[in-house]
Amino acid sequence: MLENEEIEEPTIKPVKEIFQTFFKSYSAVTGLVILIGIAVMGFIGPLFYPTDPFDMVWMPFSPPGADGFLLGTDYLGRDILSQIINGARVSIAIGFSAALVSCFIGVGIGSFAGFYGGWVEETLMRITEFFQVLPTLLFAMVIVALFGSSVLSITLAIGAVSWASVARITRSEFLRIKELDFVLASRSSGSNNMALIFRVILPNAAAPIIVQSALLVGAAITFEAGLAFLGLSDPNVISWGQVIGSNRVYILDATYTVTFPGIAIFITVLAISLVGDGLNDALNPKLRSR
Amino acid sequence: MLLVLLVVVVLNFLMLHLAPGDIADTIAQTMGGADEQDMAELRQQYGLDQPFFIQLFNYVVRVALLDFGHSHFYNLPVFDLIMERFPATLLLVFSAQILSLFVGILLGVYAAQNPNGLSSLFVNMFSLFGYAAPVFWTGILLLIAFSLHIPIFPVSGMRDITIETDNFLVHFFDVLRHLFLPMITLASIFFAYYSRLCRASMLEVLGADFVRTAKAKGLSKKDVLLKHALKNSLSPVITFAGLSFSAVVSGAILVETVYSWPGLGTLAFNSIISRDTPVLLGILIFSTLMVTVGNLLTDLTLKALDPRIKI
DSSP states (O other), X not given: OXXXXXXXXXXXXXXXXXXXXXXXXXXXXXXXXXXXXXXXXXHHHXXXXXXXXXXXXXXXTOOTTGGGOTTOBOTTSBBHHHHHHHXXXXXXXXXXXXXXXXXXXXXXXXXXXXXXXXXXHHHHHHHHHHHXXXXXXXXXXHHHHHHOOOHHHHHHHHHHHSOHHHHHHHHHHHHHHTTSHHHHHHHHTTOOHHHIIIIIIHHHHHHXXXXXXXXXXXXXXXXXXXXXXXXXXXXXXXXXXXXXXXXXXXXXTOTHHHHHHHHHHHHHHHHHHHHHHHHHHHHOGXXXXX | OHHHHHHXXXXXXXXXXXXXXXXXXXXXXXXXXXXXXXXXXXXXXXXXXXXXXXXXXXHHHHHHTTOOOEETXXXXXXXXXXXXXXXXXXXXXXXHHHHHXXXXXXXXXXXXXXXXXXXXHHHHHHHHHHHHSOHHHHHHHXXXXXXXXXXXXXXXXXXXXXXXXXXXXXXXXXXXXXXXXXXXXXXXXXXXXXXXXXXXXXXXHHTSHHHHHHHHTTOOHHHIIIIIIHHHHHHHHHHHHHHTHHHHHHHHHHHHHHHTOTTHHHHHHHHHHTTOHHHHHHHHHHHHHHHHHHHHHHHHHHHHHXXXXXX
């Protein structure tokens, strides 16, 4: 019995330790709680606050607190609180799925480049470099302007332009890990290249990729807000950036129309970055001293 | 560098080609509809009836000859439009980049001397702020503050058209005054990153043997910091600044829109509203050019800092 536990322990401990380190950090837990709170607000908030964000409910530019509207109304007399509650859903959904898209592209390109080396690496890293030079926002603007501004095209555009950092990190991890003994052991026991890439090396390279992807979620949310601010947003759904963008002309008359959605973006991205830092500390114990 | 530009041009063409609708559709739409024959004529006029590769080749040649097409909104050649706006963006991007590097390095060096002190806390807090606050929102907040509460800096445009003298200095300071807020806004994101990076790299260098040697030689604290440590801790910061160039250009587009700075960003914004695709594509090519030049300058700076680096 005792012996059994001793054998089991090392396989469980790392995951447990990661969780322990993560939950020991106040800032990481705060970030996680805020993030979950915002997600809950976005997804079930409309049940408790059923005002339609597109409905004109009152006079335009009614200041916060007045006339029963906690955050006031915008230039069309729409309820800003409701817009923020409903905007959370879109902003968070786009943020996560765009980060997922860039994670897929980045990991794919980075792992093949790092694993195969030679001309494959040369070509793939040239492409990556190219995407690092490209002014991402402009490129996404062109994509969205040409292919129409639906949630799908916006998500794909953001994902398609922001994967370069993931690819670089994945490649450098692959370059390091593929020389290690356990990869050789796995190869000699008959694993083919695909198995080596996705089942042997990738899980061991996951830590920095996860951290980078977490940061990408925050970047994607600000990115979406930026596009929406420039008028490139899906007109059928409300997002925080869109609220700022549509009220932009009136900021000097009604500053709160822009302030509140901005605060919402700020808090969300801040929470994501706190979670990212926490993940970084938990997953890279070597960096903890920094 | 030329390869990068060529790829952007080809990519531009591909997107134009893949996007639903073509230039003939757009023109027909603005004319209020056209019949089959007119459409065919329009397509022939713009070379849209040619095979794919010939169209691509023609497009690349035209861009190489600086012909970016015609803006149907402004009714001007795209190249002229862009050249008119380009200097303003160039000024904003480079001044913001230089300011944020300067302040960032200064703050990073200061914070590194006291890794757990107040300045380090400030650097860390501020870098979180720089990451989390959307740049256009920071811009709007500054704009509100400086237009409603502290009206000392102009909040829109680049020049005061009421100035009537020909004196160069007057105009120079006028532009500088207008530049202040957009520059600060754009720099606010990046100086946060740079100061954090500079602090980390400085801390690493301060622990190195050669710094101890320098101290043991009896050099003053200032000499150790500025002559020995700083020079060796700069390369990660400069490298990162080079990598951030495309982000600075992206940020400039948003900042320009906020402050109506008459650069490529406002032009891009207007061309989105008026569906002026040739202008947008031209801006993409030009801003890529700007980023590649920025990267080249970064490489040269890195080489100047560290002679071991070969380009």
